[in-house]
Amino acid sequence: MKNAVNREIPDELLVNGREVFQGSNYRDGIRYQKAAPKVRMRTSQLDSKVLPSIVDAIKAVEFKDGMTVSFHHHFRNGDYIVNMVMEEIVKMGFKDITIAASSLGTSHDPIAEYIEQGIVTGIQTSGIRGKMGEVVSFGKLKTPAILRSHGGRVRAIEQGEVHIDVAFIGAPTSDCYGNASGKGGKSDCGVLAYADVDAKYADNVVVITDTLVDFPNFPASIEAVDVDYVVVVDEIGDASKIASAAARFSRDPRDLLMAEYCAKVIEATPYFKQGFSFQTGAGGPSLAANRYLEPILRKHNITMSWICGGISAPAVDLLNKGLCECIVDTQDFDTVGVASVHTNPKHFEISTSQYASPSNKSAFVNKLDYVILAALEIDVDFNVNVITGSDGVLRGAPGGHPDTAAGAKCCIIVTPLLRGRMATVCDSVVTVTTPGECVDILVTDYGIAVNPKRPDLLEALQKTKLPLTTIEELRDIAYSIVGAPDPLPFKDRVVAILEARDGTILDVVREIEPLK
Amino acid sequence: MSNERRLKRLRRTMMFLSAQRPGLIKDAYIYGADSLMIDLEDAVAENQKDSARFSLYNALKTVDYRGTEVIVRINALDTPHWQEDIRVVVAGGADGLRIAKCETKQDVFTIVEAIEKAEEEFGREPGSTLIMAALESPLAILNAYEICTACPERMIGVAISGGDYRKTMGTKYYPDGYEIFAGRANMLVAARAAGVQCFDTVFTNLDDEEGFRKEVQLIKEMGFDGKSLISPRQIAIVHEIFAPTEKEIRDAEKIVRAWRENEAKGVGVFTVDGKMIDIAFIPGAERVIEMAKASGIYEGDL
Amino acid sequence: MLLKQPAIAGTLESSDVQVTITPQDGGVKVEVDSTVKAQYGRHIEECVRETLGNLNIDNALVKVVDQGALECTIKARVECAAFRSAQVEDNYPWGGAIK
Numbered sequence: 001m002k003n004a005v006n007r008e009i010p011d012e013l014l015v016n017g018r019e020v021f022q023g024s025n026y027r028d029g030i031r032y033q034k035a036a037p038k039v040r041m042r043t044s045q046l047d048s049k050v051l052p053s054i055v056d057a058i059k060a061v062e063f064k065d066g067m068t069v070s071f072h073h074h075f076r077n078g079d080y081i082v083n084m085v086m087e088e089i090v091k092m093g094f095k096d097i098t099i100a101a102s103s104l105g106t107s108h109d110p111i112a113e114y115i116e117q118g119i120v121t122g123i124q125t126s127g128i129r130g131k132m133g134e135v136v137s138f139g140k141l142k143t144p145a146i147l148r149s150h151g152g153r154v155r156a157i158e159q160g161e162v163h164i165d166v167a168f169i170g171a172p173t174s175d176c177y178g179n180a181s182g183k184g185g186k187s188d189c190g191v192l193a194y195a196d197v198d199a200k201y202a203d204n205v206v207v208i209t210d211t212l213v214d215f216p217n218f219p220a221s222i223e224a225v226d227v228d229y230v231v232v233v234d235e236i237g238d239a240s241k242i243a244s245a246a247a248r249f250s251r252d253p254r255d256l257l258m259a260e261y262c263a264k265v266i267e268a269t270p271y272f273k274q275g276f277s278f279q280t281g282a283g284g285p286s287l288a289a290n291r292y293l294e295p296i297l298r299k300h301n302i303t304m305s306w307i308c309g310g311i312s313a314p315a316v317d318l319l320n321k322g323l324c325e326c327i328v329d330t331q332d333f334d335t336v337g338v339a340s341v342h343t344n345p346k347h348f349e350i351s352t353s354q355y356a357s358p359s360n361k362s363a364f365v366n367k368l369d370y371v372i373l374a375a376l377e378i379d380v381d382f383n384v385n386v387i388t389g390s391d392g393v394l395r396g397a398p399g400g401h402p403d404t405a406a407g408a409k410c411c412i413i414v415t416p417l418l419r420g421r422m423a424t425v426c427d428s429v430v431t432v433t434t435p436g437e438c439v440d441i442l443v444t445d446y447g448i449a450v451n452p453k454r455p456d457l458l459e460a461l462q463k464t465k466l467p468l469t470t471i472e473e474l475r476d477i478a479y480s481i482v483g484a485p486d487p488l489p490f491k492d493r494v495v496a497i498l499e500a501r502d503g504t505i506l507d508v509v510r511e512i513e514p515l516k
Numbered sequence: 517m518s519n520e521r522r523l524k525r526l527r528r529t530m531m532f533l534s535a536q537r538p539g540l541i542k543d544a545y546i547y548g549a550d551s552l553m554i555d556l557e558d559a560v561a562e563n564q565k566d567s568a569r570f571s572l573y574n575a576l577k578t579v580d581y582r583g584t585e586v587i588v589r590i591n592a593l594d595t596p597h598w599q600e601d602i603r604v605v606v607a608g609g610a611d612g613l614r615i616a617k618c619e620t621k622q623d624v625f626t627i628v629e630a631i632e633k634a635e636e637e638f639g640r641e642p643g644s645t646l647i648m649a650a651l652e653s654p655l656a657i658l659n660a661y662e663i664c665t666a667c668p669e670r671m672i673g674v675a676i677s678g679g680d681y682r683k684t685m686g687t688k689y690y691p692d693g694y695e696i697f698a699g700r701a702n703m704l705v706a707a708r709a710a711g712v713q714c715f716d717t718v719f720t721n722l723d724d725e726e727g728f729r730k731e732v733q734l735i736k737e738m739g740f741d742g743k744s745l746i747s748p749r750q751i752a753i754v755h756e757i758f759a760p761t762e763k764e765i766r767d768a769e770k771i772v773r774a775w776r777e778n779e780a781k782g783v784g785v786f787t788v789d790g791k792m793i794d795i796a797f798i799p800g801a802e803r804v805i806e807m808a809k810a811s812g813i814y815e816g817d818l
Numbered sequence: 819m820l821l822k823q824p825a826i827a828g829t830l831e832s833s834d835v836q837v838t839i840t841p842q843d844g845g846v847k848v849e850v851d852s853t854v855k856a857q858y859g860r861h862i863e864e865c866v867r868e869t870l871g872n873l874n875i876d877n878a879l880v881k882v883v884d885q886g887a888l889e890c891t892i893k894a895r896v897e898c899a900a901f902r903s904a905q906v907e908d909n910y911p912w913g914g915a916i917k
Contacts, residue, residue: 254546256749257547390857391855391857420854421854445543465812481543483858483861483889485854486858486860515856538887538890539833542833542890569910570827570894570898570916571895571898573894574891577890599908600908600909603910603912607913638913
C-alpha cells in the first residue's frame with residue numbers, strides 16, 4: 001500500500017494495528033493508555049544495590065532468551081557499554097536478543113558478528129552505522145530493524161510497542177543506590193537525557209558506572225527509585241570520543257557560504273523576532289550558521305529565548321554572550337557543552353520525552369521557531385533521507401531530525417548540492433526519513449529553494465537578494481553535472497522499517513547485494 | 517561581449533585556484549568572484565604540470581562558469597612549460613591568461629606571438645584571448661608602462677605580485693604596506709596612463725581579517741580596480757569595501773540622468789547640484805552605478 | 819596511440835580519481851573501484867573506454883580508483899595517464915583526440 005510520501009509499504013507489515021504514514025498530524029490528539037513496567041517491590045532494608053559484575057547483574061535480573069535490552073548513546077563513539085554487556089550475554093549462551101538502543105554507531109561494530117551468528121535477532125535504534133549497518137543491509141538480521149526518531153522511540157516505549165526487559169544505563173557517576181548522573185567522573189557526558197525513558201519503562205534497570213560516588217548523588221538524572229542494580233567497571237567509555245574538543249566553526253568556504261545563506265534566511269523570515277527559539281544540527285554548515293547569526297542578532301537587537309537539542313560550543317557561546325536566554329540540553333557534543341551544563345544555571349538538562357516525543361502533552365520541539373538540519377539526500381518533494389548512503393547501505397541516523405522538522409515553524413535543510421559525484425538533490429530519495437511536508441526551505445551552495453506549500457516564506461525571501469531558485473532547478477543542475485545515477489540493485493526483502501514519529505510506517509529499506 | 521567590453525569588465529575580485537584540484541575548479545563560480553584565476557604555475561607541482569593541463573582543458577570544456585570570467589595563470593617564460601600552457605588555454609577557450617613574472621614588453625610580444633599561433637591552430641577568433649601581466653620585480657615595475665601598452669587589443673591590465681616583488685626588493689610583508697608602496701603606486705600610475713586595469717597582490721593570512729580589510733581599503737583609495745584572492749572567504753569583504761556609498765550612487769544617478777537629458781537637447785556642459793558637469797564625468801558615474809549593481813545594492817532604474 | 823610503459827595519474831583525494839594504465843595485449847580491460855560504484859560504476863567504465871577510444875588505444879589494462887570524481891576529471895586523468903604511458907610530453911592534440 002502506498003503511503004502519504006508515495007512509498008510502497010508491503011501489506012505483510014501492516015498487522016497488529018500498524019498503519020502506513022498518513023501525514024504528520026494523523027494521530028494528533030488521540031488518547032492512549034501508557035505502558036508500565038513490571039517493578040519489584042522493596043520493603044526491606046537495603047544498604048547497597050552494587051553487584052560485583054555485569055554477569056551478576058544479568059543473573060540477578062533473571063535474563064532469558066528472547067529478551068529486549070536497551071542502551072543510550074550519550075557516549076557516542078566512545079561507548080564501551082553496549083559491547084561489554086552484549087559480550088557477557090552472548091558468552092552466557094543467551095540467544096534471540098533484541099537490542100533497543102537510542103542510537104548505535106561505529107564503536108559497536110562487534111555487534112555485527114552477533115547478528116551474523118543469529119544471536120541478536122532484533123535491532124531497534126535511531127542510528128545504525130559501520131559494520132552493523134552493512135550486515136543489516138545485506139539481510140543478516142532475522143527480523144527487520146526498526147528505525148525511529150528520538151521522539152518516536154520515546155513514543156514507542158510509552159505506548160508499549162517496545163517493551164524493554166533490561167535497560168543497561170552507562171552513567172559517568174552513580175551512588176550505590178543508582179542515583180546516576182551524566183556529570184563528573186572519567187566519562188563525563190554532561191546529560192543522560194536519552195536514558196530517562198528507559199529507566200522509567202524497563203522492567204529491570206542496571207546502572208553501569210566507572211565512578212561510584214557518595215550517596216545521594218544529587219541532582220540525579222536517573223533516580224534510584226527506578227534502578228534495580230549498580231555495577232562498577234573500570235571504564236565505561238573513551239572520554240576523548242565521548243566529548244570531542246571544542247567544536248570549531250568549519251573553515252570550508254562552501255560550508256560558510258551556506259551557513260551565511262541560512263542566517264540571512266532566518267533574518268528575512270517572520271519568526272525572527274525577540275525571543276525566538278532555535279536549534280541546529282551538528283554538521284559543518286548548520287553549526288557555522290551560529291556564527292553568522294550573531295551579527296544579525298546584534299544588528300536587530302534581538303535575543304533568543306532558548307536553544308535546544310544537541311549542544312556544542314557555538315550554542316554555549318551565544319548563551320554566554322547573552323544572545324540566548326537559556327539552553328535546554330539533550331546531548332553534549334563537545335567539552336564546552338559538557339562544562340556549561342555543569343556550571344551555567346541557565347543551561348538545563350531535559351529528557352528526550354520533553355525534547356521531542358509526540359506522545360506526551362507537547363514537547364519542546366512543538367514550540368521551536370527555527371531548526372537547521374542536514375541531509376544526505378533531499379528529493380523534489382522535499383523528502384529527506386539521512387539513513388541510507390549512496391550505495392543503499394544503512395549508515396546514518398534520523399535522530400531528532402524528523403521530530404524537530406515536524407515541530408519547528410521553519411525547518412531549513414542545508415546541504416551542498418553535490419558530495420563528490422553524489423547529487424544530494426534528486427528525483428526520489430533512497431529512503432524517506434523526514435517527510436517533505438515538514439521541510440520548509442532548502443539551502444544549497446547553488447541556491448535556495450522554498451517548499452511550494454510555504455508561499456509566505458517565499459514571499460519573505462523574495463524581498464532579499466538571496467539566490468532563490470526551485471528544487472527542480474537544483475536537481476537539474478545536479479544531474480547536469482554528475483549524470484543521472486543508475487538505480488540501486490535492491491532486492492525484495494525488507495531489512496529495516498522507517499517508522500514515522502507517530503508509529504506509522506514512513507518507508508522501508510530493502511536488502512542490497514554487497515558490491516563486488 | 518565585444519573585446520572592448522571584455523577588457524573593461526568589472527574585476528574587483530580575481531580568485532586563484534589550482535588547476536590540479538578537481539573539487540575546486542568544478543564550480544568555483546558559486547562564490548561570486550568577478551574572475552577566476554586558474555593556476556598552472558605555483559599551485560601545481562613541477563611533475564604535475566601535464567596533469568593540471570588535462571584537468572584544466574576538461575574543466576574549460578565541460579563546466580558552465582555562468583558568465584564568470586576564467587583566466588589562467590601560465591608558467592613563466594623561463595620555464596619549459598609556457599608554450600604548452602598557451603596551447604591548452606587557447607584550445608580550451610579561457611577568457612584570457614596571466615603572464616607570470618612579466619618583465620619587459622618583449623615578454624608580452626613573445627606570449628602574444630604564441631597566442632596568435634595557437635588561435636590559428638585551434639580555430640579561435642584572432643584576438644579573442646585576453647592577457648594580463650603579473651609584475652613581480654623592480655624591473656617589471658619600471659617597465660610597467662611599456663608592458664601595459666605592448667598589446668592594447670588584448671591587455672586587460674597588470675597585477676603586482678607581492679611575494680616575489682618583496683623578495684627582489686630585499687624586504688618582507690609589513691602590515692602598513694610601505695614595503696610595497698612604491699611598487700603599487702608606480703604600477704598604478706603606469707596602468708592608468710595606459711588606460712588598462714590594475715590589480716593588487718594576494719593577502720595570505722586568512723585569519724587576519726582586520727589586516728585584510730585595511731589593505732583592501734588602502735588599495736580602493738589608491739584607485740586599484742581589484743585584488744587577487746586566495747580564498748572565497750575574502751570575496752565578500754572586497755565587494756563590501758569596493759561598494760559605492762548611497763550618496764555616491766545618488767550623485768552618479770543624477771549626473772547620468774542629467775547627461776542624457778542635456779545630450780538629447782544638444783547641451784554638452786551643465787550643472788548638477790552647483791557643480792559643472794561635462795562628458796568627462798560620465799564614465800566615472802556609470803562605473804559607480806555598475807559597481808552598485810554588481811555589489812547588489814543598486815535599487816534605481818538606470 | 820602506442821603505450822610504452824605503465825603510468826599513473828590523479829590522486830586518492832575526495833572528488834579525484836587515480837588512473838593506472840598498463841600496456842597489455844588482448845583489448846581494453848577496465849577495473850573500477852569507486853565510492854559511487856553502485857550508481858555510477860557503469861558510467862565510469864563507459865567514460866574510460868570512450869576516452870581511450872578517442873585516443874586510439876585498443877589494448878590496455880586500466881585500473882580506476884575513484885573517490886567520486888566528476889566525468890571531466892575521470893577523462894582528464896585517463897588522458898594524462900595515457901600520454902604519460904605513451905611518453906608524449908607536449909604538442910598534445912587538444913580539441914582533436916583530446917575531445
